[in-house]
Amino acid sequence: MTAVAEERVVPREAVVAKKRGIRPGRVALHAFLIFISLLWLFPLLWTVYTSLRPYGDTAKNGYVSIASSLSLDNYFNAWDQGNIPQFFFNTIVILVPAVIIVLLLASAIAFAVSRFSFKFNLFLLMLFTAGNLLPAQVIITPLYRMYLVLPLPAPLSTNGVWYDQYFGIMAIHIAFQLGFCTFVLSNYMKTLPKELTEAALVDGASVFRTYWQVILPLCKPPLAALATLEFTFIYNDFFWALVLMFTGNKRPITSALNNLQGQFFSDNNLLAAGAIIIAAPTLIVYFILQRQFIRGLTLGSTKG
Amino acid sequence: MAVSTNAAGAPRRRRRFSILTRQDKLVLGLAVGIPAFIHIFLVWVPTISSIFLSFTSWNGIGGLERIKFVGIDNYVNMFTRYPPFWPALQHNLVWLLTFLFIATPIGIFFAVLLDKNIRGTRIYQSAIYLPVVLSLAIVGFIWQLQYAPEEGVLNNVIHNFFPNMGTISWLGDKNINLAAVLVAASWRHIGYIMVLYLAGLKSVDPSLREAAAIDGASERQTFFRVVLPVLKPINVVILVITIIESLRAFDIVYVINKGQNGLELLSVLITQNIAGESSRVGFGSALAVILLLISVGPIIVFLTRTFEAPE
Numbered sequence: 001m002t003a004v005a006e007e008r009v010v011p012r013e014a015v016v017a018k019k020r021g022i023r024p025g026r027v028a029l030h031a032f033l034i035f036i037s038l039l040w041l042f043p044l045l046w047t048v049y050t051s052l053r054p055y056g057d058t059a060k061n062g063y064v065s066i067a068s069s070l071s072l073d074n075y076f077n078a079w080d081q082g083n084i085p086q087f088f089f090n091t092i093v094i095l096v097p098a099v100i101i102v103l104l105l106a107s108a109i110a111f112a113v114s115r116f117s118f119k120f121n122l123f124l125l126m127l128f129t130a131g132n133l134l135p136a137q138v139i140i141t142p143l144y145r146m147y148l149v150l151p152l153p154a155p156l157s158t159n160g161v162w163y164d165q166y167f168g169i170m171a172i173h174i175a176f177q178l179g180f181c182t183f184v185l186s187n188y189m190k191t192l193p194k195e196l197t198e199a200a201l202v203d204g205a206s207v208f209r210t211y212w213q214v215i216l217p218l219c220k221p222p223l224a225a226l227a228t229l230e231f232t233f234i235y236n237d238f239f240w241a242l243v244l245m246f247t248g249n250k251r252p253i254t255s256a257l258n259n260l261q262g263q264f265f266s267d268n269n270l271l272a273a274g275a276i277i278i279a280a281p282t283l284i285v286y287f288i289l290q291r292q293f294i295r296g297l298t299l300g301s302t303k304g
Numbered sequence: 305m306a307v308s309t310n311a312a313g314a315p316r317r318r319r320r321f322s323i324l325t326r327q328d329k330l331v332l333g334l335a336v337g338i339p340a341f342i343h344i345f346l347v348w349v350p351t352i353s354s355i356f357l358s359f360t361s362w363n364g365i366g367g368l369e370r371i372k373f374v375g376i377d378n379y380v381n382m383f384t385r386y387p388p389f390w391p392a393l394q395h396n397l398v399w400l401l402t403f404l405f406i407a408t409p410i411g412i413f414f415a416v417l418l419d420k421n422i423r424g425t426r427i428y429q430s431a432i433y434l435p436v437v438l439s440l441a442i443v444g445f446i447w448q449l450q451y452a453p454e455e456g457v458l459n460n461v462i463h464n465f466f467p468n469m470g471t472i473s474w475l476g477d478k479n480i481n482l483a484a485v486l487v488a489a490s491w492r493h494i495g496y497i498m499v500l501y502l503a504g505l506k507s508v509d510p511s512l513r514e515a516a517a518i519d520g521a522s523e524r525q526t527f528f529r530v531v532l533p534v535l536k537p538i539n540v541v542i543l544v545i546t547i548i549e550s551l552r553a554f555d556i557v558y559v560i561n562k563g564q565n566g567l568e569l570l571s572v573l574i575t576q577n578i579a580g581e582s583s584r585v586g587f588g589s590a591l592a593v594i595l596l597l598i599s600v601g602p603i604i605v606f607l608t609r610t611f612e613a614p615e
Contacts, residue, residue: 037428037432044446047449105338127348134351137595141357141588142349142354207324239575282437298500
């Protein structure tokens, strides 16, 4: 480490000295990046701006005008008229168990395949990884038919089958996301020293205790990153619930976007407010958990 | 990787398994068995069923015994008597090429710019990465506000500069709406690629670049001759992600107009055939198989690079 650090000192200065000479280049670079950043932020900022303006104001002055007044009225109206609390409830019922179960199951199988040698280790990992890459539409036709006939007892289902139930949406999220989470977690667990498991087992700890008290606590970083990422993925799902949840009022909020669009058809301000409300949880992730989110994204791609 | 531990530790393996009690083995069995069952049952059984059903005819009414084997009829129909198929395939291809040759390179370009030692790079990064947390459904929604014919920003700005120009229906005109949607989709995709590539660039040993700089290589030369070859693994990942994302495209066009009138995609056609009066299980499955066939290539590339060459 020190050797590398020492080596770096000399060229860094050389590079910096070289850069001093091309100051105008730096200015142009910053100008370009500022322009791009504003361009990138614009669509969302514009949506926020529209959402804060009363309908009458934009109707009179047009959308591209200085607002005569700003208010949160559109948000309150969208919240009430769009039945937003119900949709948020639906999302939570599906999302929270799905994230917890997917992380538990993925860490369990990742533990088993990365710490012990099975015949089908590699095959299973490849199957999981490939499954995660399939477009959802490849499996949807038979899956829809399965959901119509698969039995499910009363507390979990109101109609006796998987179709049109919270459970069904949760199940497909778990099955699909298992691939990615197992892939990431098994890669991470392989970097933990083998001796950890061996020592625990020799000391008489059961396999379950080794998993729960030795390995899992060491996996907090990838688990936190994956939890953030899976929260966003599942929250943002549009497709599964659109097809597998028939009752509009039971759909999670991202899929309910469709309903809102029909309902607020002519009122762009209200639509904008609705869009921002729906995007809010992911924007919170963006502002607060940005590091976890990015780590989750990159964990899957920069292995090795 | 799993193989290497296996090979290296063959004798040790026997010893380690000997300290496992029956209960331990049961726990391990469940740890593998439950997730594997869920994944195989809900992902791979339907995938295989899609292939099987694509050679049959079934309208979904009545039991499985009503399924009739029809050979390649569904495929023949799809290629010759189903008007939306070729446009949809073409749109998927346009989507793929746009991502591959425009959006992804722009994302890489931004990553390279932001990887330099510049002040405020975090702020720039945050701005470009913002759309990545949003769902494509919301992205479609937000861009509808920009593209709206009368109220939208874009047309209003255009009218300011060219008052005589007619109103452009960005999302309604089927000659331009695919391009308009691709701009919106790229807004998100570029940020996604930038994030992934930045992580890759950070992992490049800085001394490599410095060595190149000392040897008198220009920035451009350093990137193309030194950094890019080192980043081969991440380049493959990005290639695969770009292709898969293009094939998955659905939400954004569905939100905009349910994927009609110039915005047909394979994913939309499959969805239209799932349920309702037009429910054609065999035919929808045949469409899904086409999508599957296109996905297999990049998936195999990804698997090969991930599992065959452990450093």
